[in-house]
Amino acid sequence: MFESIDLALVNWSRAQFALTAMYHWIFVPLTLGLGFIIAFMETIYVRTGNPEWKRITKFWMKLFGINFAIGVATGIILEFEFGTNWSNYSWFVGDIFGAPLAIEGIMAFFMESTFIAVMFFGWGKVSKRFHLTATWLTAIGANLSAVWILVANAWMQDPVGMRFNPDTARNEMVNFWDVFLSPSAVSKFLHTSTSGFVLAAVFVVGVSAWYLLKKREIAFAKKSMIVASAFGILSSIMLIGSGDSSAKTVATAQPMKLAAMEGLYEGTTNAPLIGMALITDAQDKPLTRESQAEFAMKIEIPSALSFLAYGDFDAFVPGVKDLVLGNEEHGIMSYKEKIKRGYEAQQTLMAYKKAQKEKSPEFAALKAKFNDDTWMDNYFKYFGYGAYYDDDPETLEANAFKMVPPISLTFYSFHIMVALGMWFLLLFMIILFLIYKDKLADNKVILWASVWTIPLVYIASQAGWIVAEVGRQPWVIQDLMTTSRAVSQIDTGSVMITFWLFAITFTSLLIAEVKILTKQIKIGPKKEGGKQ
Amino acid sequence: MKYMSEILFYLSWPLLIVISYQSVKWLISKYEKKEAELIDSNNNSEL
Numbered sequence: 001m002f003e004s005i006d007l008a009l010v011n012w013s014r015a016q017f018a019l020t021a022m023y024h025w026i027f028v029p030l031t032l033g034l035g036f037i038i039a040f041m042e043t044i045y046v047r048t049g050n051p052e053w054k055r056i057t058k059f060w061m062k063l064f065g066i067n068f069a070i071g072v073a074t075g076i077i078l079e080f081e082f083g084t085n086w087s088n089y090s091w092f093v094g095d096i097f098g099a100p101l102a103i104e105g106i107m108a109f110f111m112e113s114t115f116i117a118v119m120f121f122g123w124g125k126v127s128k129r130f131h132l133t134a135t136w137l138t139a140i141g142a143n144l145s146a147v148w149i150l151v152a153n154a155w156m157q158d159p160v161g162m163r164f165n166p167d168t169a170r171n172e173m174v175n176f177w178d179v180f181l182s183p184s185a186v187s188k189f190l191h192t193s194t195s196g197f198v199l200a201a202v203f204v205v206g207v208s209a210w211y212l213l214k215k216r217e218i219a220f221a222k223k224s225m226i227v228a229s230a231f232g233i234l235s236s237i238m239l240i241g242s243g244d245s246s247a248k249t250v251a252t253a254q255p256m257k258l259a260a261m262e263g264l265y266e267g268t269t270n271a272p273l274i275g276m277a278l279i280t281d282a283q284d285k286p287l288t289r290e291s292q293a294e295f296a297m298k299i300e301i302p303s304a305l306s307f308l309a310y311g312d313f314d315a316f317v318p319g320v321k322d323l324v325l326g327n328e329e330h331g332i333m334s335y336k337e338k339i340k341r342g343y344e345a346q347q348t349l350m351a352y353k354k355a356q357k358e359k360s361p362e363f364a365a366l367k368a369k370f371n372d373d374t375w376m377d378n379y380f381k382y383f384g385y386g387a388y389y390d391d392d393p394e395t396l397e398a399n400a401f402k403m404v405p406p407i408s409l410t411f412y413s414f415h416i417m418v419a420l421g422m423w424f425l426l427l428f429m430i431i432l433f434l435i436y437k438d439k440l441a442d443n444k445v446i447l448w449a450s451v452w453t454i455p456l457v458y459i460a461s462q463a464g465w466i467v468a469e470v471g472r473q474p475w476v477i478q479d480l481m482t483t484s485r486a487v488s489q490i491d492t493g494s495v496m497i498t499f500w501l502f503a504i505t506f507t508s509l510l511i512a513e514v515k516i517l518t519k520q521i522k523i524g525p526k527k528e529g530g531k532q
Numbered sequence: 533m534k535y536m537s538e539i540l541f542y543l544s545w546p547l548l549i550v551i552s553y554q555s556v557k558w559l560i561s562k563y564e565k566k567e568a569e570l571i572d573s574n575n576n577s578e579l
Contacts, residue, residue: 043553044560143545182538186538186542230556
């Protein structure tokens with residue numbers, strides 16, 4: 001089944017999309033969170049009339065603006081790539097994926113972009129309250145535009161609310177609310193937006209700590225840190241809550257991703273959650289039914305994974321091998337069986353197309369299958385698995401094991417994200433405690449730790465997306481379409497060239513952003529009535 | 533209602549913003565009050 005696919009094209013297309021998405025996600029989370037931090041600061045200014053708060057607001061707004069302007073460029077390219085590099089995907093599910101993406105475009109361009117202009121250029125030109133409203137609407141607009149792209153992403157991980165149309169070979173949306181209000185969509189939005197809030201809070205805390213280390217702008221820095229730490233603590237709590245809910249949706253919709261996140265090969269009841277471990281990469285050689293999880297060391301929390309996944313300490317959590325080979329005792333259908341069913345669904349679609357073209361008498365019976373909910377649930381549901389079919393049982397089993405995502409990368413990304421998330425919460429609490437004890441300015445260890453936590457929060461943020469996107473491989477749409485089938489049949493050389501062009505452009509943008517930001521940070525907030 | 537828990541979960545997001553703002557407002561007022569008292573006591577001791 002794999003002969004017709006140019007793997008170089010698939011891999012370069014994947015690399016290009018991953019590159020664009022990862023660069024885009026460097027800029028976006030700061031916009032999501034810093035918008036609200038600025039809105040809090042400006043609200044205090046409008047309520048108290050204290051010009052110090054206007055000064056604080058304007059400084060962070062300047063950094064927000066630099067980040068926003070550079071981030072927009074990467075986002076636009078990302079949307080174009082769906083059409084240029086992933087046209088089969090766009091054809092197969094464009095009817096569903098296109099709707100939230102279009103709403104995202106409207107939100108981003110009309111709401112966010114309109115009010116951001118007032119926010120930057122409206123000081124002294126519009127009333128204080130109107131300006132404040134524009135700041136709030138910019139922050140809300142940025143997050144509302146994120147809702148839609150995250151709803152679209154969640155749908156790819158947990159496709160609901162659609163029906164396959166065999167005439168067009170496309171999935172069509174039948175219930176918008178099923179898509180918008182799916183548990184995966186809600187968890188994804190809350191987890192992703194609050195991760196942006198935490199990132200922005202760490203950024204503000206880290207930059208402010210640098211001023212304290214340099215013994216500059218002491219009052220400005222402490223006030224900024226209070227706003228950011230308070231927002232950071234509450235956002236971190238919600239981040240943990242939404243992470244828990246994400247784990248539960250992953251356990252239901254993507255059990256293989258959960259098994260990869262924990263390096264769980266053999267399913268078990270009272271499954272422990274790994275707190276810390278060094279995994280030996282068993283994927284150096286192809287996975288087989290003999291493969292075992294190999295850890296150089298690990299520290300586990302008993303029964304915690306069962307509780308995290310199913311809210312029950314005694315629940316059975318399937319491992320990689322339970323999913324690939326099946327587990328009758330726990331009612332888990334094997335990948336091998338799903339591949340056979342998916343293959344039958346694909347063959348039925350081909351027969352349908354042929355019968356339609358030839359006006360064959362079999363057409364009515366084939367059409368009836370696509371209208372039969374039982375057949376759709378038992379066969380079409382596994383449509384994508386058919387790409388791994390082979391007549392030879394041994395090859396079929398080997399193909400089934402090829403469907404396991406990269407375990408080490410998913411495992412480490414997940415644990416790095418969780419560990420760093422806990423550190424950020426602890427840091428915010430320490431900062432607030434030390435400020436109120438008036439001991440922060442003298443504590444160089446915490447101040448330097450705050451500065452160095454800025455790169456760490458970006459690592460955690462990227463790690464989260466690696467878990468989400470690498471952990472769901474080989475699917476571009478869970479169970480329905482593999483990544484290799486979604487790619488556009490274009491020249492591999494073109495993708496390679498554009499990959500390097502994007503890599504150079506994005507890296508240049510990132511260097512420009514870091515340089516401009518550091519320059520503005522070194523200049524510091526504007527003195528009231530004077531030059532910077 | 534079919535989507536009640538999801539709608540409530542979405543609503544926790546604006547609630548987070550409101551609670552965060554109220555917490556920030558309270559913490560800042562507490563901090564500024566403490567700072568003002570400190571400045572007053574320093575001024576009094578200088579006098």
